[in-house]
Amino acid sequence: MADSQSRWSVIVSYACVGAATQILWLTYAGVTTVAASHYGVSEAAIGWLAQVFPLLYxxxxxxxxxxxxxxxxxxxxxxxxxxxxxAVxxxxxDTYxxxxxxxxxxxxxxxxxxxALTGLTGRYLAQRHRPTGIAAGTAATFAGMVIAFVLAALFPGADGLATLTAGGAAFSAVAALALLLTLGRPVAHRHVAPSAGLSALRVAWSDGFIRRLCAFAFIPFGVFIALTTFAQALLAxxxxxxxxxSLILLVNVVAGVAGCAVVPVLAARFRKELGxxxxGLLVTSAAVATLAAAPGVAVGFLSLTLIGFVLLPGLPIALELTERRTGEAAGTATGLIWMAGNVGGLVIATVVGHLVHRPAPAFLLLAVLALLGLPAVSALREGVTADRQPAGRPLNPIS
Known part of the structure; x- marks a missing residue:
């Protein structure tokens, strides 16, 4: 089929399912105390309803x-x-x-x-549309987090738990049905499936550029997860x-959604991904250092809004670079990027957790860690320069 053909209906339905996973993940995060009382368990047990997601990921x-x-x-x-x-x-x-x-x-x-995001855009979008598709899919995923926070604010009491649970189930079912219907259409662009077994993992991990992207993902997303996990305690x-x-963190994620929708598209259009x-790392480091020096409501709003806008777009940019680089191993390579970010979150958040009662050292540590991501960005330069043109590996249309 012509390279100009793109099937955006598939991307839209996928974006809804991606948002659903985040809505379900954080359904009870904003009503932890109420849910614990209603279900007769500890707040820590309610926390496990969310913590199981990064661990299994x-x-x-x-x-x-x-x-x-x-x-x-x-x-x-x-x-x-x-x-x-x-969700159903x-x-x-009505039990825990x-x-x-x-x-x-x-x-x-x-x-x-x-x-599936990079593989989906590779199959259903023309090359010039793929950065936009990846940005939209990533932004929708983070938008699911925003929706979860807003719903928790709208239904904060015990009588709202049933509404939160039912709403998540309804949205998820409709989104899943829409995606199944759109996936039934033939792919627009061809892809080659890898050999059976672990060949896709060997293909992805043998690429030094993918390994360097993983090294990059570890730091900024680890810093972001640590900040969102402990910002409340560190600012108290x-x-x-x-x-x-909580309002500051909501604005932080909203800014991240806006950044993911706009920044990666412009970066790809002007070929300024590494810049x-x-x-984003420099701004994040400066913003977190400012929090260490002058914590407060105004500085918290400004700093965390900036961090959300400049740091979260690093994920769709990394995923777009992955899609551009990989062919048959796109799913595995994307999994490596997501896994590196989640591991970074677990490790860095654990370290910051030990400093939660010493806000200034905790913020300064995060500022230094953000700067340590700069060598990882520099290491990507050669691969990005060599990969300006798509590899053009055909993919299997029946995969």
């Missing part, structure tokens, strides 16, 4: 990528169906165990959904209330 990222590289449409369809099934499971009984069972099913599905000694900190990545 680290374990399942590579297997999910291998599945997508061999059976792309079947793997993505399975991810969409499991997302809806997990939470409705079966049913909630946990549903969350585990959705957490298993999430890598199949998120790892400066007199920032929990409610204000944007480096600039």
């Amino acid at each position: 680290v374990v399942l990222a590579i297997p999910a990528g291998l599945v997508l590289d061999r059976w792309f449409r079947g793997g993505l369809a399975a991810g969409a169906v499991l997302t809806a099934v997990g 499971l939470r409705l079966v009984g 165990l049913w909630l946990l069972a549903g969350q585990i099913v959705v957490a298993v599905a999430q890598p199949l959904v998120l790892n 000694p400066a007199g920032v209330s929990a409610a204000t900190a 944007v990545l480096a600039g």
Whole structure:
């Protein structure tokens, strides 16, 4: 088919499923105390409804990528169906165990959904549209986080828990159905499936450029996750209330959604990907250092808004560089990038957690870590220069 053909309906339906995974992930994060009381469990137990997602992602990222590289449409369809099934499971009984069972099913599905983004754009979008498709898919995923926070604010009481749970199930089911219908159409661009077994992992990991992208992903996304995890506790000694900190974090994610929708597209159009990545790290370091020097409400709003806008777009940029580089191993390579970011979040957040009662050293550590990401960006230069033109590896239209 002509390279100019793009099928945006597939991208839109995929974006809705991606948003659904995040809505389900964070359904109870904003109503932890209320949910704990309603279900008769500890707040830590409610926290596990969210924590199971990054933990399972680290374990399942590579297997999910291998599945997508061999059976792309079947793997993505399975991810969409499991997302809806997990959401519906939470409705079966008004108990914590049913909630946990549903969350585990959705957490298993999430890598199949998120790892599919680069492969989806490669199959259904023309080359010139792929940066926009990846940016839109990533922005929609983060928008799901915003929706979860807003819904929790709208239904904060125990009587709102049923509405939150039912709403997530309805949205997920509709999104999954839409994606299944659009995936039924033939792919617009051809792809070659890798050999059976672990060949896709060997192809992805043998590429030094992909390994360097993983090294890059570890730091900025680790810094972002650590900030969003502990911002409330770190700002509290400066007199920032929990409610204000929650609003700051919401604005932070909204700014990130806006940045993901706009910045990567412009970076690709003007071929300034590395400059944007480096600039995001520099701005983040300066903003976090400012929080260390003068924490407060105004500085918190300004700093975290800037960080969201400049740091989160690094993910779609990294994914677009991955799509441009890989062919048959796109799902596995994408899984490696996501896994590196999640591992970075677990490691850096754990370290910052030990400094949670010493805000200035914690913020300064994050500022230094952001700067340590600059050599990783510099190491990408040769690969980006060599990869300006698509590799053109045909992919299997029946995968």
